[in-house]
Amino acid sequence: MLVFVLNKHGKPLMPCKPSKARKLLKQGKAKIVNYEPFTIQLLYGSSGYKQGCTAGIDAGSKNTGIAVTTDDGRVVYKAQVELRQDIKGNIETKRRLRRSRRNRKTRYREPRFLNRKRKDGWLPPSIAARIDAHYNIMKKLSKIIPITNIVVEVARFDVQALINPNIQGEEYQNGDMKGFDSVKEYIKIRDNYQCHYARLRPDIQCSDELTVDHIIPRSKGGTNNPTNLVCCCKEHNKRRGDLSYKEFTGKDLPAIRDFRVTVFMNVLKDHLVPRLQKIAPTKYTFGLYTRRKRKEWNLEKSHINDAIVIAGIKPKQEVSVSYYIRQVRKKKRSLHEEIPRKGKSRPNRDAKRNEKNTKKIVTNNNYWCLWDKVYIPAIDKTGYISGFTGKWVYVQDIEGNYLQISEKYKQVNSKELRLICRNNNYICQQFISIL
Template identity: 40%
Template sequence: MVYVLSVNGKPLMPTNNAKARILLKQKKAKVITVRPFTIQLLYETTTYTQSIILGIDSGYLNIGFSAVTEKKELISGEVKLLQGMKERLYERSMYRKIRRQRLRYRKPRWSNRIKSKKQGWLAPSIQHKLDSHIRFIDSIYKILPVTKTIVEIANFDIQKIKNPDINGAEYQQGDMLGFWNIREYVLYRGGHKCQNPNCKNKDKNPILEVHHLNYRSNGATERPEDLITLCTKCHTSPNHKGFLKDWKPKLKNFKDATFMSIVRWYLVNILKEKYNNVSFTYGYITKNHRINNKIEKSHYNDAFCIAKGINQIRIKPVKIEQVRRNNRSLEKFYDAKYIDKRTSEKVSAGDLNCGRRTRNKNKNGERLKNFRGQKVSDGQRRIRAGKYFYQPNDLVRYEGKIFTVRGTQNGGKYIALKEIKKVPKVELLTPYKFNKGFVYGLC
């Protein structure tokens, strides 16, 4: 499928590869984008279009999309949204606080820092995902003359997800009823004992700490389900990969449900302001349509059902990944690697640490450093001196074909490509397209 724009840049009905090849060969059209392949006509033509319904399966991690006419599907696929926005914002805030603490003394100036949040304000991480939905839908409108858009929305009752039998006043009576804070509840839940079954702490009154079962980067929260009681000797980094890794019960993340409950009307109202004939539907309607027509469950199939697709000729779906426009990290650290004498396996130096956590040696953990065997690789601090011309996901031409950049090697002298193992020199490549934002995968 080749998408077509008029001489004025307005979207027309797509055409087939053969016709597009003839137009390009006769210099009657030019290529606008490669993925998805879009051409623009260089002559005046009729602007007749058919009725096209765009179905959007919105979500926290993925966006399913499908545009259909009465007879066939014009575009279909799913978008993998960028993750880790909250962690990057938290890291930026941390570095800013440290930098400001090292400035010269000045009097506090809080009067110009207090700003009331405007109505409709969203957290930056949620606002980013909402903006990503809008930008992607805009990109569909740029290549197809969409006449109607249907968005699936949902409102989730998280307390009912956790407890299906909850009712009435029980919504106000959570597990922490009667406790001062989360820490007190977690200690009480654990019986004021260390939850490590192999705890070797022999203190009569061990110091207990509330520990996160997972890292923040992997979705850890302050919910009691994400916390556990450990003593100071068991609160060590190696235990993250030990008994804590398979700790029961398995945690359920409600980020996607919370996101949809917050932004569902934001998304619909913004689209209604920008485009005509925008409506919404619900998940149970989509599920019923999919089951009745025996359609397999997937994000793009859900979008096909949202667009009321039934017997249309389907198109091969595309996979799209959202990538960062710029990585501002100038330094990366790689830990040293050693052979563990106990298992003869290669592990990082952090896993075989000295066990020291406090100045009181009696409170420190086991000295795992003694089990370091042969050193496999040194620890490294790699500092980026400058930005290279080619970045990951850029398209380049090499030996008459188009390839995707995976990364650079040897200070930017060689370019690694995703499709082949050969690593050519940078002089042998010519730029074709610099890909940032939404990157289309191969169909």
């Protein structure tokens, strides 16, 4: 467990132990600025001792791992982030409702054609939202931890190596990052981990271990290009030996269909990396190198461990705090109702905002906002406000289960709540883990 520290001017310093933070607070040398995560600010100038901190990001479309490691292998922050998946659906609903609304009792509007072009760098909203989320989380993190480097995993295999398998470069010269390894990995995935010769030569029993076979052998001028490679088991590979494709299978050379791999992989590289660059110098890496190193370091597979590996500094074994963060929708703003709400006979025709569609309710001398983290003493549980009904609120835990005091009602009286902290679009829970 660590306490995040800001200096007198609000710039991040290295996190410290809670005992030290307690001492500083007691002596009046610091003040608390945030409870989640616990952050203090020094009131006097400090020596400003800073170490290098590298952030690793295992970028994903649903779950993302984030870890920050110091140069000497202390993991000072690690989190798994669950991203919103409802963007695409919401945009489609919005589009459908607008389209139907347009043809109802509306005045005539001149057709417009000047808004039909997509701007340069346009991305589908669901992908743009994910990239924004990655950027926003790193930006927040850089305000409490002095991050000096960022490494992000952009794809499972190296695209450049696929296009040009004989690539030369700094990364490719040292042993375990040879370009051809990436091609091999890609071929296995492309061919669905199935032996190419299994059907062509059923007389030979396949073995478990998979490798990659050159259709035209290297010795006869075949290249490392993906179109000359197929996935194949060790046994078939051994038995083929120096035979040509025709001699081994009795068939002509196959036309290997190759996917256009570059399109979806370059999205992260071209859009996320330049944005992260604004926070700290950013490098990128590929999934197959992560996986290999994770096995080497004997870490279990998880988004957080992948992020630690991506950061590239071997961590020390220690008990520490992990964060589970979920991205949430702040408020529904639409007024249009397609079907009547539950308990009503007609839809919202006069477009008045429904009371439930609020981001805040005010009770006697307190106010409650959507996604406030609250503690319910009656059942000794902590949750997040997920909705309102009059002066009562719905409270969910981070997995989305309702926390209720009585069996009968889902909603909880706001008198029963104790505020822990306010939240915007991210709700967060800590858990203890051993690395």
